[in-house]
Amino acid sequence: MARPTPLSGFPEWLPDGRVVEQHVLDTLRRTFELHGFAGIETRAVEPLDQLLRKGETSKEVYVLRRLQEEDGDGADRSGQLGLHFDLTVPFARYVLENAGHLAFPFQRYQVQKVWRGERPQDGRFREFVQADIDVVGAGDLPYHYEVDLPLVMAEALGALRDIGVPPVRILVNNRRVAEGFYRGLGLEDVEGVLRSIDKLDKIGPEKVADLLVAETGATPEQARACLDLAAISGGDAGVVDRVRELAAAHGIASELMEQGLAELRQLIEAAAVRAPGVVVADLKIARGLDYYTGSVYETVLVGHEQLGSICSGGRYDTLASDGKQTYPGVGLSIGVSRLVSRLLSGGLVRATRGVPAAVLVAVTSDESRPASDAVATALRARGVPVEVAPTAAKFGKQIKHADRRGIPFVWFPATEDGAADQVKDIRSGEQVDAEATTWAPPAEDLWPRVVPAEA
Amino acid sequence: MARPTPLSGFPEWLPDGRVVEQHVLDTLRRTFELHGFAGIETRAVEPLDQLLRKGETSKEVYVLRRLQEEDGDGADRSGQLGLHFDLTVPFARYVLENAGHLAFPFQRYQVQKVWRGERPQDGRFREFVQADIDVVGAGDLPYHYEVDLPLVMAEALGALRDIGVPPVRILVNNRRVAEGFYRGLGLEDVEGVLRSIDKLDKIGPEKVADLLVAETGATPEQARACLDLAAISGGDAGVVDRVRELAAAHGIASELMEQGLAELRQLIEAAAVRAPGVVVADLKIARGLDYYTGSVYETVLVGHEQLGSICSGGRYDTLASDGKQTYPGVGLSIGVSRLVSRLLSGGLVRATRGVPAAVLVAVTSDESRPASDAVATALRARGVPVEVAPTAAKFGKQIKHADRRGIPFVWFPATEDGAADQVKDIRSGEQVDAEATTWAPPAEDLWPRVVPAEA
Known part of the structure; x- marks a missing residue:
């Protein structure tokens, strides 16, 4: 066997790099457990039809086939298995499958590999480790968990500061604010607007304005108002006033928006006490996924913003449903491989040795x-x-x-x-x-x- | 979504079961690290052609395909990826790929899921966790590691005694003994004889005798001698004498056998001091895999022998080779899922609670x-x-x-x-x-x- 070469998109660490990754994982686990999250692990595979329920992700899924399988590559997808591309879909299935054995609200953490058949690039892998926390309720879930969970992540990531991990900034928004504002403006394609706004960092405001006009039927003035909303950010409750002023200037009165603003204020104010300087309201945070219904979160490493978010999530009113019972949830997911890869390749941290023996x-x-x-x-x-x-x-x-x-x-x-x-x-x-x-x-x-x- | 049902062969635990599994994993990790084994993790996938190098396993491999892949299910295997079915093949590749960055002898542990497309049955899963330790040398590897490694496993599994895990018995043999004996008898198809002997527990001595005659060309007398050898077992060096007596009775004089017996004696004697009562020589232990060249190991839970081996391995003179350098190794692998599944389903252990909070x-x-x-x-x-x-x-x-x-x-x-x-x-x-x-x-x-x- 000739000397093998690495597979692009499938990161592996040398033993001293693994010491770093293991330290990160141990630190996260300890924080999660101190906050009462129970560790679970789900199988790596899910039925393909479950993985494909969100259309957008279909191209990313790895499908499994036993080498000796008779039916081969037929069009029949029933019974086919794919590798999970996140830990939310399997968690939702686990909750439904085991609901009778779980005590709700159920708080769990889950640290596992996930797979996506995307084109590999810097910080984007085909196989990577995620560390998720979620709380899920049966029927209802109090709002305070939307405040608590990003603060658990702030603490978990903050516990890595002393090894040389840069400080994090958690950017928060609330879907209700955006939706109330857009609808108040007269834009009904809320999903479409969110998808366009989500591209702000990638393509800039001018192109997003063009997109809004072309794809959501916005007038240039409506597009401008959406961009003005997205430009609002700040670490205190003044943000809420600025959104109200902007809304008033456009004649928007929205109960939904007001509910969202009240929630956002509660989050910002609690965070200012419990994790000063970490949580910032940023009205451009949209999160592409359509199942978020309340708070949404993204997290950047200060000084490494171009790496993208290393910890994202939000509130979903329907994490899972079996027809009779609905399970709302809120959760965040740390991209452990993306973080560790940057720590190692950026020369930010080092292990004192690569072997355990003293x-x-x-x-x-x-x-x-x-x-x-x-x-x-x-x-x-x-x-x-x-x-x-x-x-x-x-x-x-x-x-x-x-x-x-x-x-x-x-x-x-x-x-x-x-x-x-x-x-x-x-x-x-x-x-x-x-x-x-x-x-x-x-x-x-x-x-x-x-x-x-x-x- | 209707309430989902479990997938056969893909075990998952409720939170209190996961507490048990996590405890087992933490305990193993601690023992491995106290003995200086460095933790590594390899990607879940390997090139299919590497996974298929051992013909026997081909039917067990899960092949991956991106859902949107153009080339579909063509016969061209180059570039195709499969899920690893053990941790030895990926470790061998990792050693070759990173040889320049590793210090030899390199001791590593690795705890990961593996996948096999086998028909699920009791204690046999399609997805399961293995915990491996191996030592690999560059060019050579001293014999004493063949004594050390099973004793590390004895200590690791012994550390689980206080949670209610039954005592283990490690059954050891040496390929050189078997090979020298068979060749001395005049049987040249050593692999074939080993494969037949490996079926003793499943089909019994009479059918193995038939197999030996039918498939390896043995005479009934030769078959009987092989079965007599396989019947020898014991916890002290007297075993060595009994093998010699049997060999002498058949007129066998084999240098290879003598080397194997000296090694086996050394292992038994050291184990009697360092882990009294745990290690037993058992001349019927064959291990199906053809790459073992010296000591071979299987491990049973006392009182649960019918579960099969929960920790197996051996010595391989060529774990990996890049044409210039050969890397011999010795290692063992614990079937963590098989063990944990028995602990839970057999009602042997319990967690004091399923959530971390006190x-x-x-x-x-x-x-x-x-x-x-x-x-x-x-x-x-x-x-x-x-x-x-x-x-x-x-x-x-x-x-x-x-x-x-x-x-x-x-x-x-x-x-x-x-x-x-x-x-x-x-x-x-x-x-x-x-x-x-x-x-x-x-x-x-x-x-x-x-x-x-x-x-």
Whole structure:
């Protein structure tokens, strides 16, 4: 087999990169669990007809076929399976399937790979890890979860600040504001307007204005008003007043908009107390997906805005429905691979080492390997990660072996009766007597850590 | 959407089952890391031609196709992707692809889902989680790793004993013993003999004897000798003597067999010291896969032998090769889903609760929700997992909400100036004054635990 080359769009990390990713995943999990979210995992596949219910995503789906399947590639889709392209569709199915066994409101987190057959580009992968939190109610779901959930994400991402992750800014909007405003203006194709506004960052306001005129039947004045709304942003409740002023200037009076503004104000005000400076109202946030009905969220890394959103989501009045019961929800999803990829490729963070072991136990001779194994066992029993040297090579070679891996300590078992074992910090060269039943490395050396790259 | 039904072969757990699985995964990870194994993760897909290099597995592979792909289902396999069916093939590819960045011997663990399009049956899934450890060398790999790795697995699985996992028995054999013995007997189709012997547990000795005669050209006497070899097992070095006696009785003198016996003896003797009673030589262990060249391992749960092996592997002289360099390895793989499925369906273990929260903070009124949020924040800052009640319902209803989830404590924020907050253990009914900056639940209630089912 010739040396294989990476598959574009399917990222993999070297061991030290995986240390970074694992640290991110552990940190997210801890925050989610502190907030009472239960971890679940769903299968990677869903029936194809379920995956295709949202027409837009059809081209992204990977379809599965058993190599020896008889029916081949027929047009019959029943029974066909595809890989999930997000964690929301499988979660909705899981809720319906297990509703009788779940206590509502049900808070869950889910960290899994998803797959999309898109053309790979910077920050866009065909296989990537998402970390989602959602709360779903049976029948109803109080508004306060729309405030709580982005703040959980702010805390989770904030917990990564000390390893060198830039601060995040969570941009929030409310679908009711946009819908009330557009309808008040006389525009009925709310979906179409949202889809056009969603392209603002990509194509700029002039082209969005053209789109609005061409595709939603807006007049140039209506298009201008939509763009004026989208231009409003800010971190305090003054935003709400500016939307009202703009609406008044266009003679818009909308109960829906007022409801949305009241919700948006509540979110902004609570966030200013619980996560100062993180949450900003941004009226251009549209989110392409049509199932959002209230708050919507996007999140940028400050200084890396061009990477796009690393954490998005919103409120959906109908996450799932079995005909009798409707399950409203609110949730956000972190693009873990996009984040980790930027941390690694941007040189923002580094792992102190790529292997777990803090200590390499040297082996003096093949015959004395059991003595080295015994030292390792004693250290491990006390929670110290240890490797034993692969061979009884010269000590210089064994030290080099540790050095190449970034293992900070080398342990030398005593070779004479009455002599003490010794342990050497190979960074400083300091070597001291030590006993495997009492010695421990400094806490900062015990496990690999993730630190800002310049540290 | 009607209520969906589970897909056969694609197991999913309810939140309390996931607590069990997560505990198993955390325990394995900790043991692997204490032994210096670095965690890696590979993409879920490999080029189809790489997956099909072992002919036997072709029918199990799931092939991927983008829904909108033009070329459809053509015969051209180049560029086609399939889901990996184990973690060994992707690991071998990862080693070749990244050899320049890895330090050898390279020890890694890998915990991921794999997919096989097999007919689902008890303990056999189409999607399941494996947890693998392997050590791979560049050019050579010392024998002692063949002793070390099963003992790491013994320790990892042993660490699950206190949650109610039955003891394990690791059955070991050495390919060289079998090959030397068969060749010494005059049987040249070693693969064929191994494949037949591998069916012993399924079809019994008589039918295996028939198979050996029919498919490997063995005489009935040769077949009998193979079965006599396969019948030898035991936990001490006496096994080696019995193999030698049997070989002598058939006039077999084989250097290869002697090398294998020396290795087997070394493994048995070391295991008797480092993990007494766990490792047993069993000469019938064949392992179907043709790439094993030295030690081979299977592992049964004592009392659940009919479940089959939950942890298997062996030594392969050529895990990977790029034409210039060969990479020998040794590794084992735990069938996590098979194990967890048995733990849950067999009622062997249970989680103390299915949600992380140890405390539900009650909400007295909608206006005082911020006070409840503040209590939650203070408790979480000290590492206590907390939920805040979804609504300001009557306290009785809020307590019921906690009870349904298995949350042991309900916190009542003070409603009058000067009054103290109170916390109630809803199991005992005991209610005491408490401060969020100092109170903590008993350690055994802090996080969900996994315990033997009868506990």
